[in-house]
Amino acid sequence: MLVRQELSYYRTPLLRLPSLERLFARGDSKIYAKYEGVNPTGTHKDRAAALHVQRALEGGFRVLTAGTCGNFGVSLAYYSRMVGAKAVIFVPRRYTLERMADLRRYGAQLVFVDGSYEDAVEKSVRAASDNGWYDANPGSSNTSVNFEAYSALAYEIAWELGDPPTTVALPVGNGTTLAGVHMGFKRLKDLGYIESVPRMIGVTTVHGNSAIDSFLSGRDSAVPTPSVKETKYNEPLVSMISFDGDAALRALRESGGGALRVPDRVMLGHSRLLRELEGIDVLPASASVVEALRSLDGGTHVLVFTSRWHLP
Ligand SMILES: Cc1ncc(COP(=O)(O)O)c(C=O)c1O
Incomplete structure (x- = not known):
């Protein structure tokens, strides 16, 4: 029988982003990337x-x-x-x-x-x-496996920083990743390893996402978004039904977090910025999380870049 280690994904790097700090940081805030692009197939x-x-x-x-x-x-x-x-x-x-x-x-x-x-x-x-x-479908009988897997992102971030960050911003499609990372931080707090859970910020497309649209309209649970538009860049984020939307909504509310919707041209701009200033290749949909920095105050902020950019 194989042990988990043999099937492992990589323990991904947490990179300080000095150029982004110069552009966006307020006061002495620190900005980090949790870069998932080094995983074997390029994503978290x-x-x-x-x-x-x-x-x-x-x-x-x-x-x-x-x-x-x-x-x-x-x-x-x-x-x-x-x-x-x-x-x-x-x-x-x-x-x-x-x-x-x-x-x-x-x-x-x-x-x-x-x-x-x-x-x-x-x-x-x-x-x-x-x-x-x-x-292995999201929202199906084995969906807790996804939460379990993504909670490791929280463990790795907390381990490397020593303290929990102030905020963690993630791209949102089904909401599974955000909910899993939040679960990981909550677990660390319950076990006494960290004192507080970071604010979770969910970032998605302007062209429709059930979880984030429901959150921003003040709902307690995720309802389907009636009309969505898929584009070349928003595909991982656009979602008529976010299969783990309720879990994502809970994570956003419990953590006192927030959400924003980003157009394609902004995602693409952030992806180029990351390439030019920090030397990292990030899928535009993932790079969308940079937009969260505009509304953040001081503190330590972690941007989860879920994917490298697969050049066509
Ligand atoms: C690269 C990438 N980032 C983010 C997401 C969104 O993750 P989730 O569906 O868990 O919200 C996806 C989903 O397919 C993805 O492929």
């Missing part, structure tokens, strides 16, 4: 996929499935292949996935679905139940 989804594959093996499954628009599917295919398991990935047909080549490279079995990302997830969940496959 490796953390969740590695743990799902581990759980699947422990449960005796040889086939895993998920509906995806890209990054998570690539991670799941990569880790499944590593252990000789099969990943059946449901993909919305109309999407031109930049990561299709990676899905094929890692041997995913692709099932094209007419409809949206949400339809792909639904079909995958049904296929898991009909065929006895491991269900």
Whole structure:
């Protein structure tokens, strides 16, 4: 039996961003990047996929499935292949996935679905139940695995800083990552390792995200956003139904956090800024979190850059 370490994602670096500090910092505040782009397939989804594959093996499954628009599917295919398991990935047909080549490279079995990302997830969940496959979908029976995996981001940040940061800003699609990171900090506080939980800031697209739109309109739970528009840059963030929207909403409220919506041109601008000033390549949707710095006061701020930029 493989042990978790053998399926590991990388312990990612926490980088101080001196040039961004000169541009955005108030007083003596410090700005850090938690850079997930060094993960084997380039995104933080490796953390969740590695743990799902581990759980699947422990449960005796040889086939895993998920509906995806890209990054998570690539991670799941990569880790499944590593252990000789099969990943059946449901993909919305109309999407031109930049990561299709990676899905094929890692041997995913692709099932094209007419409809949206949400339809792909639904079909995958049904296929898991009909065929006895491991269900790695967000919002499904194994979704706590995602929270578990992303909580490690909090442990790594707190460990490296020594103290909890004042704020942590993350890009939001389904809300899973934000909720998982918040869970990690809460756990550290409950165990007495840190004294306070950072404010969580969720950043998403202006073109529709159920979790953030619901939060900003003062709702207690996430409701579907009726109309969304996918663009070349906002795909990981745009979301009619955020599968872990309620958990993300709770994390934002409990932490006294905030949220903002960012247009594509701003995401792209921040991505270029990070390349030019700090020498790091960040997917525009991930670079969107830089926008949070405009509204932050003094303190230590961590920006979670969930993905490197996969040049087409
Ligand atoms: C690179 C990247 N960043 C952020 C997100 C959003 O994460 P979540 O869906 O957990 O909110 C995704 C989701 O696909 C992603 O691929």
